[in-house]
Every structure is written in structure tokens, then in C-alpha cells.
Amino acid sequence: MSVRHALLAFLSEGPKYGLQLRQEFEESTGEVWPLNVGQVYTTLQRLERDGLIESDDGEDETGPQKVFRITEPGRTELDQWLSTPPDMTQPPRDELVIKVLSALRVPGVSVHDIIQVHRRYLVELMQQWTRLKEDEADFDLTFALVGDAEVFRLDSVVRWLDAADSRLKRAALEAPSAKPAPLIRRRLVTRR
Amino acid sequence: MSVLRLHRVSKSYGEGETLVWALDDIDLSVEAGELVAVMGPSGSGKSTLLTIAGSLEEPSSGEVFIGGAALSQMLRNDKARLRRRSIGYVFQDFNLLPGLSAVENVALPLELDGVPARRAHRAGLASLERVGLADRSGRYPDQLSGGERQRVAIARALVGERRLLLADEPSGALDSKNGEAVMRLILGACRAGVAAIVVTHDAHLAAWADRVVLLRDGRLAEHGDRERSEPSVATPQL
Numbered sequence: 001m002s003v004r005h006a007l008l009a010f011l012s013e014g015p016k017y018g019l020q021l022r023q024e025f026e027e028s029t030g031e032v033w034p035l036n037v038g039q040v041y042t043t044l045q046r047l048e049r050d051g052l053i054e055s056d057d058g059e060d061e062t063g064p065q066k067v068f069r070i071t072e073p074g075r076t077e078l079d080q081w082l083s084t085p086p087d088m089t090q091p092p093r094d095e096l097v098i099k100v101l102s103a104l105r106v107p108g109v110s111v112h113d114i115i116q117v118h119r120r121y122l123v124e125l126m127q128q129w130t131r132l133k134e135d136e137a138d139f140d141l142t143f144a145l146v147g148d149a150e151v152f153r154l155d156s157v158v159r160w161l162d163a164a165d166s167r168l169k170r171a172a173l174e175a176p177s178a179k180p181a182p183l184i185r186r187r188l189v190t191r192r
Numbered sequence: 193m194s195v196l197r198l199h200r201v202s203k204s205y206g207e208g209e210t211l212v213w214a215l216d217d218i219d220l221s222v223e224a225g226e227l228v229a230v231m232g233p234s235g236s237g238k239s240t241l242l243t244i245a246g247s248l249e250e251p252s253s254g255e256v257f258i259g260g261a262a263l264s265q266m267l268r269n270d271k272a273r274l275r276r277r278s279i280g281y282v283f284q285d286f287n288l289l290p291g292l293s294a295v296e297n298v299a300l301p302l303e304l305d306g307v308p309a310r311r312a313h314r315a316g317l318a319s320l321e322r323v324g325l326a327d328r329s330g331r332y333p334d335q336l337s338g339g340e341r342q343r344v345a346i347a348r349a350l351v352g353e354r355r356l357l358l359a360d361e362p363s364g365a366l367d368s369k370n371g372e373a374v375m376r377l378i379l380g381a382c383r384a385g386v387a388a389i390v391v392t393h394d395a396h397l398a399a400w401a402d403r404v405v406l407l408r409d410g411r412l413a414e415h416g417d418r419e420r421s422e423p424s425v426a427t428p429q430l
Contacts (some may be wrong), residue, residue, distance in 0.1 A: 152396075157393050
């Protein structure tokens with residue numbers, strides 16, 4: 001999560017105070033990602049140092065406050081960030097994938113049982129998110145979006161476990177004595 | 193007392209070398225007001241579990257109890273009456289009769305059970321109202337969207353005094369929005385006291401259930417209970 005760019009996005013709506021930005025950040029993520037005040041001000045200082053925002057001394061009902069506004073280079077940086085896909089060419093070092101691959105090598109361990117343990121855990125997490133969504137979705141659009149993202153992410157992992165389970169079963173039936181295939185290094189290349 | 197209880201239920205097909213166990217020593221209970229999802233890949237035995245739970249098929253061994261009554265001890269006519277009065281079925285492909293309007297489809301199980309037509313029609317309208325389709329009562333299935341057809345099928349499954357709802361991939365033919373709407377309706381029926389089993393391969397839909405049962409190669413693996421999550425499961429931090 002880029003706090004830096006999220007703050008630029010809030011400032012693109014107009015000048016704001018630091019505390020106001022923190023509150024808007026938490027609201028906009030359905031309060032799923034808490035953000036401490038120190039992190040907000042450190043990020044704002046860096047944005048100002050880089051010329052992406054500027055500040056004036058202002059005042060609100062609690063007294064003197066620094067008010068921040070986005071600059072032209074800040075707006076350009078924000079537009080570029082929004083339309084640049086995150087780098088997904090390299091698979092992440094996923095601990096669950098590594099656990100399943102490792103289970104294949106451990107004598108006396110059923111990889112299917114290992115898959116089932118993880119499937120169960122993920123489905124329970126999905127139940128918890130779905131319950132939260134069920135209670136909150138009608139009232140809070142941002143929370144519903146974040147909840148959907150999390151449920152779909154967990155669902156994709158469950159689908160991978162299902163696919164791995166059936167691929168391993170097929171492999172065991174088709175080639176019970178096959179040796180492991182030679183390692184082939186492959187690299188994903190995408191045009192940006 | 194559980195609305196549905198499967199006690200040591202097994203089901204096999206074929207014999208000798210071709211013998212296959214579709215279900216192997218299944219114990220499962222569903223209480224009034226509870227939504228249970230049976231989740232597993234195709235071929236895991238989940239549809240067999242549903243047909244046996246709904247008395248559409250008999251187990252090779254073990255016993256099925258509905259409302260405490262053992263199905264194996266019932267006469268054929270009593271079982272048929274139980275199916276008509278107490279159990280509602282929802283299928284992936286809706287199974288609506290194309291020549292009947294929405295309300296006629298919903299009222300049909302009652303009419304087949306001898307309920308006078310006018311009373312059955314009133315109950316059909318009330319059931320359509322529960323799924324938010326009272327204004328579509330006169331439409332025929334081909335005049336309804338896929339999501340609406342499945343809602344009519346749910347209204348039919350709930351019409352009258354049904355205690356047990358059995359759904360086989362009820363949102364399989366629907367997009368995610370309509371699939372979610374179907375699960376919300378089934379959950380709503382459970383909150384009103386119905387016991388329900390939904391079988392699905394889709395974790396996204398199973399996650400709506402109070403309890404998720406994982407089925408693999410005809411055997412129950414574990415139960416996920418969203419009310420009683422175990423300490424090892426982290427609660428989403430909000």
C-alpha cells in the first residue's frame with residue numbers, strides 16, 4: 001500500500017491538514033489499514049522535500065495547523081502512479097506455495113492432507129470476511145470494496161490449492177515412477 | 193433435535209473391482225436455523241450426499257434422520273409426503289416448468305400435496321414476496337433473468353412449512369452478484385428457522401455458511417465454524 005500516493009490522491013481534492021489526511025486514509029480503506037500520525041507527517045515531509053506538495057500555516061478550530069496542497073509535479077506523479085500497473089512479472093515468494101512444494105519431498109507426509117489443512121484455514125478466513133461484509137456492506141462502500149478484494153484474494157489461493165490437489169492426483173495416477181522433470185528456468189517478460 | 197442427521201452413511205456404486213465408495217462413513221447434523229456448506233471438488237461425493245439427505249437416493253449403509261425420524265423405517269408414501277412437505281430442493285439449472293408462471297411454479301409442490309388451488313396460490317405469492325419477486329408473479333421463466341429464475345426456485349423450495357432446504361450449486365449458473373444474492377436469500381431463510389445444506393465447489397459461496405464441511409473422496413475432512421473459529425485462525429484486524 002503506497003501511503004505516499006494515497007496522500008497525494010486526497011490532496012488532489014483540495015488543501016488539507018495532516019490529521020484530516022490520516023482520518024480520510026483510514027476511512028478510505030474501510031479502516032482496514034490503520035495509519036499512525038507519525039507516519040502521516042513523515043510522509044508529508046518527504047513529499048514536500050520532493051516538491052510534490054507544499055504547505056502554508058493555517059488555522060482550524062483547534063489552533064494553528066499546517067495546511068498541505070498538491071503541486072503540479074505532484075499531480076503528474078499521481079497520474080503516472082494511478083495508470084502504471086504494479087510489477088507482477090515475478091511471482092512473489094509465497095510461503096504457502098513453498099510449504100506445498102516442500103511437503104512433496106518430506107517422507108511420510110501426505111501433501112493432500114497438508115493442502116486440506118490450508119484449504120480449511122483459508123475458508124475459515126473467508127467466512128469471517130464474508131460475515132463482516134454481510135453486516136457492513138450495505139452501509140460502507142469502501143469497506144465492501146476492501147472486503148471483496150480480500151475474499152477474492154483468499155478465494156484465488158483456495159482455487160490454486162484445488163488445482164494443485166487434482167494435478168498431484170492426476171500426476172500420481174499417470175506416472176507413478178516418473179523422475180522429477182529437469183529444472184527449467186523461465187522468465188516472464190511483459191511489455192510495459 | 194437436529195432437522196437432519198446423517199449417521200455413519202456410506203454409499204457405494206458398482207461391485208467387485210469396479211466398486212467405488214461415493215460416501216464413506218459420513219456423520220453430519222444440521223440444526224434448525226443453520227446453513228451448512230458442503231464443499232469439495234467434483235467427484236468428491238457432495239451431490240450424492242445431498243440426494244441421500246433429501247431421500248432421493250438410499251444409502252448403502254447408515255441411517256438418515258429427518259426431524260428425528262429414520263428414513264429407512266418409513267413407508268414409501270410417507271417418504272414422498274415428507275419430500276413434498278418438509279424438504280425444498282434448489283438446483284443449479286433452476287428446474288422451473290416453462291409452461292407455468294412464476295407463482296404457478298412456486299405453488300406447484302403445494303398443489304401436488306393436495307392443497308386447494310387458491311390457498312396454494314396465496315402461499316406461492318407470499319413465498320415470492322420473501323424473495324423480492326412479488327411483482328414478477330405472472331411472468332413465465334423465459335421472461336425472467338437467470339438471477340430471477342433462481343429466486344423463483346428458492347421461493348418454490350421454501351413455500352409452505354418447509355424445514356429443510358437442500359441446494360446443489362445454487363449459484364453455479366449465475367454471475368457473482370446474483371450468486372451472492374442467492375446466498376443471502378438462503379441465509380435469510382435460515383435466520384427465519386430453516387435448516388439448509390448448500391453443496392458447492394466454490395469457496396466464495398461456501399463462505400456464506402455458518403459451517404463449512406470439506407468433503408474429499410467421499411470422506412468428511414474438517415468443519416469450519418464461523419461462529420467458533422479456533423485460536424489458530426487469525427481474525428481479520430480492523
